[in-house]
Amino acid sequence: MNVMPDSDGKETSATHGAYLKLRELILTGELPPAQKLKIEQLRKLLETGASPVREALSLLTSDMLVERIDQRGFRAAPVGKANFEEILMLRCTLEETALRASIRNADAKWEDRLVLRHHHMNRASQRQAADFEDAHKAFHMALLDNAHLPMLERYCSQLYDLNIRYRYLAAGGASYKKRDIAAEHQSILDAALNRDADAATTHLIEHYRSTGEYLSQQMDS
């Protein structure tokens, strides 16, 4: 076939490529919630065969970004206030657990990683919004990854993505930056570096709750 030896940045399997692309399209809202996802249509859009598309959709099902309706194909996961609030609640519960475990295992290497991620995030915020999103997620995941609890990390990552989807849907993904989010990140970082689990979780949950309330408002209108 046409594998493009090493010309463009896309390698690995067609399935994985389709997975990443579809995920992006759903997260950003380009494929809107509850939209029917027809194989043929996606096959043309992604310029690949039906099998990779099908498998990518199966994988996205586990991320709860796609729903499979038994003999009736796939559709982008629907959205709703109840769903949003469940995501918010689960994030608070799970990230608190993970952050406390991370701090319990705190060491110099982890602190270095945190400081670095935080710095990269601040640098990226001045450039492209897409870069910032990646760096923002990397910082938040770095807060949790010292727990060494892979399943918990996976849940948190999934929930992070689901949450970001609501941000894109509500306002194109940029408007939440109006709040002084840098200060909030700084407080979380400082508390983590001080190994103060109570302060860190308080700041983290407050961070989520306030963005949550902002988005909840947006959804009512």
Next chain:
Amino acid sequence: MNVMPDSDGKETSATHGAYLKLRELILTGELPPAQKLKIEQLRKLLETGASPVREALSLLTSDMLVERIDQRGFRAAPVGKANFEEILMLRCTLEETALRASIRNADAKWEDRLVLRHHHMNRASQRQAADFEDAHKAFHMALLDNAHLPMLERYCSQLYDLNIRYRYLAAGGASYKKRDIAAEHQSILDAALNRDADAATTHLIEHYRSTGEYLSQQMDS
């Protein structure tokens, strides 16, 4: 093809059938942890094509029962003490959250459902072990389903299955019944019916911790 109008119990899609069968094989340990899962081999075993097998494996990946190694196929998820303890910890955290939410929404219909499930479980315990396993899960899930938090329920269901897998691997799935598990279930049920969230969660977590310790011992030997 050959769909067998309504002769035997298997209907829906070949993918779904393969999913259920493979899941059973992995949960019971007939497909042992870390075993390579070759498409051709499974295709013959399940008497179906490669596509349904492939898709079923993709779905099982989301249940964390199968791992996909990028261009190298699939394997049954490996096991280990750290993994087991993470599952146990997550179950305690998530089921406590779900049970408290369930009790908060308590009403007569839920109580009826609980009593019924509990009764069915006790009846099933005298018959086949496989029946009991189903009824046992149904009872535990009924404790949680009044929370009306579908994602949380899904996580709990997943973790339940992962846990049961360790039981099968440790002792063929029946030996844990030596403990007086009926009394433990009764205390949880009673507390839930009294809408006493603290007591119910205490009993539930104690229930998990003690089976957890039992299995943890088994894993050391």
Next chain:
DNA sequence: AAGTCAAATAATATCGATATTTTTGGAGAG
């Protein structure tokens, strides 16, 4: 004119075959 059933249409699910990649096994060099 509204509702219902049947044929036509469209989309999904599945199969069989092929191209690609990984793994294996062995020959030759150091």
Next chain:
DNA sequence: CTCTCCAAAAATATCGATATTATTTGACTT
């Protein structure tokens, strides 16, 4: 005797085509 590299074998990933199932359209009945 061990290591490296290359060819053969096996397994995966992907494609194109077909069978199956859902959906729509339109004619016919009440």
